[in-house]
Amino acid sequence: MIYLDNGATTFPKPASVMSAVNNAIKYFSANPGRGGHKMAIKASEIVYNTRIKIAELFKVNDPSKIIFTNNCTTALNTVIKGILKKGDHVIISSLEHNAVLRPIEKLKNSDISYSIFEVDENNDEKTIDNFRNCINENTKLAVCTASSNVFGIKPPYERICALCHQYGILTCVDAAQSGGVFDFNLSASSIDYLCLAGHKGLYGPMGTGIMIINCDTVPNSLTEGGTGSNSADYNQPLVLPDRFESGTVNFPGIAGLGAGIDFVKSYGIEKIYKHEFNLVQSIYSKLNNFDNIELYSDYPKYGYYAPVISFNVKGRDCEEIAEILSEKYNIAVRAGLHCAPLAHKSKKTLKIGTIRAVPSVFTTNQDIIRFVSALYKIIT
């Protein structure tokens, strides 16, 4: 199979990730953070070591501010619902995923309002102006994706976060699609909360997400329960990461995520981005020669886009094309709205959706040639 659905989850996973998951289950599968016996302590060390690896990758000084969640959606929900209170206002970008839009839409019922700023992919200054125009005296939080999961557009999120700090606004960046692809340096960033998926560019198993707290304002917890600490206290512990990690964590997943991060580090983020981006540019160049293919951006410029490309075949249903690619050519892509109606609204593709192709570090030039060749046969 040629797998180009890495935007949904990366496949294959590195062999080291599979080994780490297997070993965690086979040899160390005690409950980390509960007992004091040797196996429980060993499991705890593995969880802690993954925390350290994440802290190093994203340049965070304190590993206790690395919070494990079920997925990026849970991390985003925790920030959004844990920070915002009645009367607050929040600003989000026009590229946000439903993981951001839906919790914020729900908060309207709690007297929390929101504004959407339009991202102009060809003009960062215009994007910043659009953002600035949304700020009001009640703005408490801004949430911005680091890259569109549909079109790969990279908003100037660092500049937006820096601007927010001038106004005393907290900042949250959704890096579901860009962790392991963009180089984040949180020690020199105005990002207050970074939310990540462990199973995409970090090559971990599904069921792993991360919330990094990069400021002194700690959200309220969404879930309370057993943490293995301060058990006599009826109240949820305030100490991190316990405050957000009630219940048993996904130990095999976290062990695998640690191996995934080792893999990313050994390969190098810049090298990964360059490899995947070259492939996306190659797809773009080839598809741009077909009259009946609709592309949705100019030629993607290095550094301004994530390695994600969306397109359509004019006059054909995107799901139909994806199905033919799968059934006849054994090529996996994703079609539809990709859980991001706002992004489609911006590009006027809300009614038709798009076909999305996302390479990984394992994708080859030959894969891209076969993919484009299959498309050519379908459309001619």
Next chain:
Amino acid sequence: MDNLIKLSSLTSAMRAKDILKQHNINSKVARISSSNGKGNCSYGLKINNRLQEAVSILRNNGIKVSGRALEDMI
């Protein structure tokens, strides 16, 4: 007889162990008894010696030390 340093969380205990190791102080993460009169379960570090120095190092590194004691007192 071991000395015990009580810490606020397991993650804090793991971090404290790493910091002490950098100062050539060996320690072991351990569960602290819930029969300490406070009914709380928590984690800490067992160390053989240099207790005062260890506590000082941890505090200088921003690690909150919840308490310290001889093991048989807890």
